[in-house]
Amino acid sequence: MTTQFARPAGGSDRPRRLSAAEATRDSINMGPTVVVPPKHLMAPSDASEIATALEAARNQLDAPAPPGTPPTPPETTVTDKYAFAFDIDGVLIRGGRPIPEAVEAMKMLNGQNEHGIKVPYIFLTNGGGKSEAERCVQLSKQMEMEISPGQFICGHTPMREMAEKYGTVLVVGGEGEKCRHVAEGYGFRDVVTPGDIIKDNQDTTPFRKLTADEYKNSRARNFAEVKIEAIFVFADSRDWASDQQIILDLLMSKGGYLGTRSENFDEGPPVYFSHNDVVWSAGHDLTRIGMGALRVSLEAMFKAVTGKDLKTTAFGKPQIGTFQFATRLLQQWRKESHGIDAPPETVYFVGDTPESDIRGTNEYNEHADNSWYSILVQTGVYQKGTKPRFEPKATVDTVLDAVKHGIEREYKKQLRASMVQTGILTECFDL
Missing domain, CATH: 3.40.50.1000 (HAD superfamily/HAD-like)
Structure with missing residues (x-):
């Protein structure tokens, strides 16, 4: 919807x-x-x-x-x-x-x-x-x-056309709760963020602790009972290490349930990126790395951990x-x-x-x-x-x-x- x-x-x-x-x-x-x-x-x-x-x-x-x-x-x-x-x-x-x-x-x-x-x-x-x-x-x-x-x-505008396809989705990137609001505005029915997952189990990311505002705005869930059907990277990650850890956990999970492991690492949810730009022009004199670099990094880490290739999908240009x-x-x-x-x-x-x-x-x-x-x-x-x-x-x-x-x-x-x-x-x- x-x-x-x-x-x-x-x-x-x-x-x-x-x-x-x-x-x-x-x-x-x-x-x-x-x-x-x-x-x-x-x-x-x-x-x-x-x-x-x-x-x-x-x-x-x-x-x-x-x-x-x-x-x-x-x-x-x-x-x-x-x-x-x-x-x-x-x-x-x-x-x-x-x-x-x-x-x-x-x-x-x-x-x-x-x-x-x-x-x-x-x-x-x-x-x-x-x-x-x-x-x-x-x-x-x-x-x-x-x-x-x-x-x-x-x-991520074309992603709105996928809102009816998936139930619970993980949305990654951006500042605060903005990406959740964007996804909900597109009609996604149940939107989860990395903050929700860390709030449920703070040991998920050993080196990242939620700030007071992040903890307050994150939603309490029991993720042992939640099936995440797809992962959408809506914007550049503000914390690559923790976001990639959570995405990898889901990719290696059994059917999208956190805390589980697939024997063949082929049962996790699909991953969608809103674009694939490796670099972009910001205020700095030199270009800065962007979401495309995160995609390359994630695919390389999945290969290093599982020995298998990861297929992801990107929207945006080109x-x-x-x-x-x-x-x-x-x-x-x-x-x-x-x-x-x-x-x-x-x-x-x-x-x-x-x-x-x-x-x-x-x-x-x-x-x-x-x-x-x-x-x-x-x-x-x-x-x-x-x-x-x-x-x-x-x-x-x-x-x-x-x-x-x-x-x-x-x-x-x-x-x-x-x-x-x-x-x-x-x-x-x-x-």
Whole structure:
């Protein structure tokens, strides 16, 4: 089961406008919402139309309206031909602060460009441990612009579609109880954390003791009687040693019961990671290790202890599920905004990590019904002057250059198509 928003009274799907200074997870979850910097609360900004339309489209994906005559698409200044998708860390934000060119890039997409058009955009981030609503509030404050939760696809967003498959699940990573709240918001019925397990038996992790707050917030259970059906790593672990110990205990267990051991080590629950980035760009001058490194470490330890290979599953980029979800969202947006039941013809994905952003975009483009065009920026993981393992369609300095490149490319495509239509050119070829 997934969380479904209540529709506003009167049948309108128009999202509420909520101040970024006052927005909370609970207030956003009350229904479709656009988070607005206080300075734009009384008068919508240039970003309002895109944020509102994508929030409405996302709401339709989560809770489809009853069958009936589809409404007439409203008049809009937003193009339906193409869209942008952005990674966040290393592209828009670095060290918790906006990259200066990112602010200008968003203004350009929201209509401040020589062609006077607006271009739809969404955010695809492998960063986890927070709900889409919380990421929305954070980015709205950082960029000082209107943004809706519907524009966000996190690494663990596609995991919501697995909520009905499993009963009791272990959720790992993140700060405090945030990952538990995210999982419960996705509809997972019984969510366990490492803190719950340590609270039940403090000898589980000899070198980690729960703080007073952790002990208070962890839930009392008798895990001798609890069958854990799956393990989800929603965000980066804050304590690799204890989290890996607990995961290994479950992987070697008999049917997901802690304190038991399988004879062949093949009866434990499956393990899912929200992404597979080995490194990521933070505030430090050098890249930092991420969840992909934890995955590699866990697989190596399982092999060392059991002599067997461990098969795990990762979501996020470059896995196909994230791009499929993004395509469904953009198709729903285009259907509602323009009456066309197909995704935009081209999606420009802007990222800083060749191994996830560029690889995922290129691989998905090979069999997607529309075109996904990869652009690599040099403000994050990728370092200028090195040869990326996975080649992008274009490499630029900053996200502003990426936006300029995409808009100019589309303008040239439309110009050539117009010239073919009027007979000035005899053939329209791709750029």
